[in-house]
Amino acid sequence: xxxxxxxxxxxxxxxxxxxxxxxxxxxxxxxxxxxxxxxxxxxxxxxxxxxxxxxxxxxxxxxxxxxxxxxxxxxxxxxxxxxxxxxxxxxxxxxxxxxxxxxxxxxxxxxxxxxxxxxxxxxxxxxxxxxxxxxxxxxxxxxxxxxxxxxxxxxxxxxxxxxxxxxxxxxxxxxxxxxxxxxxxxxxxxxxxxxxxxxxxxxxxxxxxxxxxxxxxxxxxxxxxxxxxxxxxxxxxxxxxxxxxxxx
Amino acid sequence: xxxxxxxxxxxxxxxxxxxxxxxxxxxxxxxxxxxxxxxxxxxxxxxxxxxxxxxxxxxxxxxxxxxxxxxxxxxxxxxxxxxxxxxxxxxxxxxxxxxxxxxxxxxxxxxxxxxxxxxxxxxxxxxxxxxxxxxxxxxxxxxxxxxxxxxxxxxxxxxxxxxxxxxxxxxxxxxxxxxxxxxxxxxxxxxxxxxxxxxxxxxxxxxxxxxxxxxxxxxxxxxxxxxxxxxxxxxxxxxxxxxxxxxxxxxxxxxxxxxxxxxxxxxxxxxxxxxxxxxxxxxxxxxxxxxxxxxxxxxxxxxxxxxxxxxxxxxxxxxxxxxxxxxxxxxxxxxxxxxxxxxxxxxxxxxxxxxxxxxxxxxxxxxxxxxxxxxxxxxxxxxxxxxxxxxxxxxxxxxxxxxxxxxxxxxxxxxxxxxxx
Ligand SMILES: Nc1ncnc2c1ncn2[C@@H]1O[C@H](COP(=O)(O)OP(=O)(O)OP(=O)(O)O)[C@@H](O)[C@H]1O
Ligand SMILES: [Mg+2]
Numbered sequence: 186x187x188x189x190x191x192x193x194x195x196x197x198x199x200x201x202x203x204x205x206x207x208x209x210x211x212x213x214x215x216x217x218x219x220x221x222x223x224x225x226x227x228x229x230x231x232x233x234x235x236x237x238x239x240x241x242x243x244x245x246x247x248x249x250x251x252x253x254x255x256x257x258x259x260x261x262x263x264x265x266x267x268x269x270x271x272x273x274x275x276x277x278x279x280x281x282x283x284x285x286x287x288x289x290x291x292x293x294x295x296x297x298x299x300x301x302x303x304x305x306x307x308x309x310x311x312x313x314x315x316x317x318x319x320x321x322x323x324x325x326x327x328x329x330x331x332x333x334x335x336x337x338x339x340x341x342x343x344x345x346x347x348x349x350x351x352x353x354x355x356x357x358x359x360x361x362x363x364x365x366x367x368x369x370x371x372x373x374x375x376x377x378x379x380x381x382x383x384x385x386x387x388x389x390x391x392x393x394x395x396x397x398x399x400x401x402x403x404x405x406x407x408x409x410x411x412x413x414x415x416x417x418x419x420x421x422x423x424x425x426x427x428x429x430x431x432x433x
Numbered sequence: 434x435x436x437x438x439x440x441x442x443x444x445x446x447x448x449x450x451x452x453x454x455x456x457x458x459x460x461x462x463x464x465x466x467x468x469x470x471x472x473x474x475x476x477x478x479x480x481x482x483x484x485x486x487x488x489x490x491x492x493x494x495x496x497x498x499x500x501x502x503x504x505x506x507x508x509x510x511x512x513x514x515x516x517x518x519x520x521x522x523x524x525x526x527x528x529x530x531x532x533x534x535x536x537x538x539x540x541x542x543x544x545x546x547x548x549x550x551x552x553x554x555x556x557x558x559x560x561x562x563x564x565x566x567x568x569x570x571x572x573x574x575x576x577x578x579x580x581x582x583x584x585x586x587x588x589x590x591x592x593x594x595x596x597x598x599x600x601x602x603x604x605x606x607x608x609x610x611x612x613x614x615x616x617x618x619x620x621x622x623x624x625x626x627x628x629x630x631x632x633x634x635x636x637x638x639x640x641x642x643x644x645x646x647x648x649x650x651x652x653x654x655x656x657x658x659x660x661x662x663x664x665x666x667x668x669x670x671x672x673x674x675x676x677x678x679x680x681x682x683x684x685x686x687x688x689x690x691x692x693x694x695x696x697x698x699x700x701x702x703x704x705x706x707x708x709x710x711x712x713x714x715x716x717x718x719x720x721x722x723x724x725x726x727x728x729x730x731x732x733x734x735x736x737x738x739x740x741x742x743x744x745x746x747x748x749x750x751x752x753x754x755x756x757x758x759x760x761x762x763x764x765x766x767x768x769x770x771x772x773x774x775x776x777x778x779x780x781x782x783x784x785x786x787x788x789x790x791x792x793x794x795x796x797x798x799x800x801x802x803x804x805x806x807x808x809x810x811x812x813x814x815x816x817x818x819x820x821x822x823x824x825x826x827x828x829x830x831x832x833x834x835x836x837x838x839x840x841x842x843x844x845x846x847x848x849x850x851x852x853x854x
Contacts, residue, residue, distance in 0.1 A: 233807050234806075234807075235803055236803075237799075256806065256811075256812065257803060257806040257807050258806040258807075258808075258809050258810055258811045258812065258815070260807075261806070261807055261808055261809035261810075262809045266807075266808075267807050269804070272804070273798075273800045273801050273803075273804040275798075275801045275804065275805075275819070275822065276822060277821075277822025277823065277825040277826070278818055278819070278822045283805065283808070283810075283818070284808075286810055286814065286818065287805075287808040287809050287810055290809045290810050290811065290814070291809045294809070326822075327804075343808060347808065347809065
């Protein structure tokens, strides 16, 4: 589904990704771990198409298409979803209206007819239940004044609404209490299928007890330096990242 | 430059003795208003652009009345129709409790009542275009809202400009004690040619009265000068909503004098400027007595090659203790060569007051744009969502649901035409 080859990316002439390779197939869950500043969020943004980053080398294929020419909205309509590490607050735009526009844009690109108010509400109710988010929150401006946990839940709610092929969850677990973590993980697991795939970026092994990964990768200094199965996360938690540095 | 205008002609044909005197006094003082022109029109050289259009055209204007009729909304709402400054009773619909007359047709008593409004406090001593309006206008339309009248449905004022030269509109509005009225004013051009419309309105709010005033300017290539001068008595409330869209050059003066205690004035404005046009809002609030509140918020979006100007003056006189005066102006520039000049000016002589002012000039929030796009919304729609959200602080101040919807839709359609690069 996703194949990243020798990806180099920089921002304002600072090199951040330095030859990264990653292959994700349908039905899989990949976890990416790594120290602060190693380039995890950068990778997520580059896949989602943020234009501030220059891809200087390498390429990303998604569903056998080269992504480089696609704008962020086109990538989203192709089925890529990014749950932001720091969701943006947007005053004056309610999540409900925003989602209605987004869902119908995605439908339009698939040649489906737009949902009417009743159908949309039905879909929304169903997905709200999944992440246990209140209507009241969704009629407010996007993320404005939301608590950290509410913002993360809103991300997963949006993911559920858009039903993407590839979801990238950038530290969706950070700052969540154990109940919220269960709710969010449960949402993610419910949406998992053999046709989609998930990349979770996290610092904590704890999340991986709930969202069990098929692969764990360690990203350091802009490259994936080690990959393994879920036991790698346990090992990392125990030994820290220095252990890898020493081994290399 | 004024000498070349031959304004004496307008005075010599005036029939009303008092008005004639007012006109000739204004002409005598016009040098004074010219003096402040340079400073007040620093960014808006309106005179240079319209000098050859300022004179009134003597030839009898014929216009296509059917065409005009077709652009008047066909509903039962109250409306006041004015063509090139002349009131058209047969096309208008006036609620009871409201009296509409030409000033020259008023009884001596009524003239006395309007004296203050009509001739008392326009800004022609300081403003050259108001001076020219005072001298050149053919007819002053008086609107009197009688005492204790509550007019729930808004009254539309539709002004048509036909002349390819200039049209002068002059209104004097008197809202008597404890009355409420809502006006929604619009200027429409019926010629394809570039013209100049010049409008001056004086509004007198008597004790305990309330006014809502909507002004919508949506020209294509017109030059428009508009001055509204407001005088408020004790316990009165005014709410001004000024929406300006394209137009070659628009200059708005809104001057509010809070004469007594316990007055309340709200001034909200929104502008979206495109097609190399130019919109200038100059406002003044003068707090003369204790315990009054003024609250002003203007927001605007400016496309490349266009310019916005905002100048807000607040005066708090020594007697005006316990004044609350707030002002802010926020702008989004859509490209590097879009320009905004914004300037708050506060002069405070009283010591026990709360005043605040602030202005911002910024760009569209890139993080927000990426967030919306990352959910599948194309750049153009995402931008338009963000810009209309930006305008929502202003539109949400409109209490009437239908009217608010109307302005929200107008803004959306205006935003679609904006150029982002
Ligand atoms: N605009 C920028 N200009 C220069 N450097 C930047 C810019 N944005 C990010 N960086 C740098 O890029 C590096 C990678 O940042 P990134 O956010 O991808 O790290 P991360 O792995 O997600 O870290 P964390 O675990 O703290 O979230 C950091 O060193 C960061 O300071
Ligand atoms: Mg990060």
